[in-house]
Amino acid sequence: SQQGEEDPQALSIQEGENATMNCSYKTSINNLQWYRQNSGRGLVHLILIRSNEREKHSGRLRVTLDTSKKSSSLLITASRAADTASYFCATDVSNAGKSTFGDGTTLTVKP
Amino acid sequence: EAEVAQSPRYKITEKSQAVAFWCDPISGHATLYWYRQILGQGPELLVQFQDESVVDDSQLPKDRFSAERLKGVDSTLKIQPAELGDSAMYLCASSLDSAKGREKLFFGSGTQLSVL
Numbered sequence: 001s002q003q004g005e006e007d008p009q010a011l012s013i014q015e016g017e018n019a020t021m022n023c024s025y026k027t028s029i030n031n032l033q034w035y036r037q038n039s040g041r042g043l044v045h046l047i048l049i050r051s052n053e054r055e056k057h058s059g060r061l062r063v064t065l066d067t068s069k070k071s072s073s074l075l076i077t078a079s080r081a082a083d084t085a086s087y088f089c090a091t092d093v094s095n096a097g098k099s100t101f102g103d104g105t106t107l108t109v110k111p
Numbered sequence: 112e113a114e115v116a117q118s119p120r121y122k123i124t125e126k127s128q129a130v131a132f133w134c135d136p137i138s139g140h141a142t143l144y145w146y147r148q149i150l151g152q153g154p155e156l157l158v159q160f161q162d163e164s165v166v167d168d169s170q171l172p173k174d175r176f177s178a179e180r181l182k183g184v185d186s187t188l189k190i191q192p193a194e195l196g197d198s199a200m201y202l203c204a205s206s207l208d209s210a211k212g213r214e215k216l217f218f219g220s221g222t223q224l225s226v227l
Contacts, residue, residue: 031214042115042202042218043154088153090216097142097209098167099216101153 003027004089004102012108019076021105023089026070033090033099034063034074043088046074081111113137117203117219125227129191132222136185136205142166144216145178145188146202154202160186161210193226200224 007022023032031050035043047063049056049072056063062075076083086106090099116135124130136143141162146154157176159167163183171178175194180186190197200221207213 033214033216035216035218040200040221040223042220043204043216045215045217048215092214097206097214098156098159099214100156101146103151103153 003091003093003100004032006087006089006102006105008105009103010106010108012110013079015079015081015109015111017079017109019079019083019107019109021074021087021107023072023074023091023102024070025072025089025091027093028067028070029091029093031092032065032072033092034061034072035088035090035101037086037088037104039085046087076107079107079109081109083107084109113217115203115205115217115219117201117222119222120220121223121225123225123227124193126195127192129189130193130224131190132188132201132203132224134186134188134203134219136203137217140205140207140217141183142206142209142213143180143186144204144206145186146204148200148202148221150199157188159209190224193224195226198224198226 004025033048034046037043049065060077065072086104088104090101143160145157148154158178160180178188202221203219204216
C-alpha cells in the first residue's frame with residue numbers, strides 16, 4: 001500500500017521560475033525524505049526532515065513538513081534545465097529505515 | 112565519491128529463465144535494500160538487510176524471488192523463473208545504518224530487466 005502521494009504528477013516551468021511539489025501521507029511518520037531521479041538512473045538523496053522539524057534548507061531547496069496536515073512540500077528556487085527529473089518523497093513510519101516511496105512528480109524545466 | 116555498484120546494467124531474458132542481479136554497497140554500510148521500480152511508478156521495497164540478516168522481505172514474492180547477503184557485504188537478487196510482469200528496474204540501495212538513525216539512502220544505477 002502506498003504511504004506517500006506526490007502532487008502534481010507533472011510540472012512544466014521556465015528556467016528561473018520556482019517549482020513547488022507536494023507530498024501527502026496517511027499515517028504518522030518518523031522522517032520524510034526527498035529524492036531526485038534522472039531518467040533511467042538511480043535516485044539521489046536531496047533532504048531528510050524528521051517529524052519534529054518544520055523546515056530545512058539545502059542550497060536552492062526548501063522542504064517543509066506539516067505533521068498536522070500530514071504533508072510536505074519541496075520548493076526549488078530559480079530552477080535550471082538541469083533540475084529536469086522526477087522527484088519522489090519517501091516516508092519512514094517504522095524508525096527502522098524502511099522508506100515507502102510515492103509515484104513522484106515529473107518536473108520539466110524549459111530553457 | 113563512493114558509489115553503490117550494480118551489475119548488469121541491462122538484462123534481457125525469456126520468460127521461465129533464471130536471472131540474477133548483483134549489488135556491492137558503499138563500504139561500511141550496514142543496511143542494504145533491493146527495490147523494484149515499474150516505469151512511471153516509485154520504487155517498491157522488495158527486501159531489506161541489516162548486515163547479513165533479513166529485516167523485511169514481506170513484499171518479496173518468495174515463490175520465485177530470493178535474496179542473500181551472505182557475508183554482510185555484497186548481495187544477490189535472483190528470479191527463477193522470470194515472468195513477463197517482472198520487467199522493471201531493479202535498484203539496490205545502502206545506508207550507513209538505518210537501525211541507528213542513519214537512514215539516508217544511496218542508490219546504484221539499477222538493472223533494467225526485460226522479460227520477453
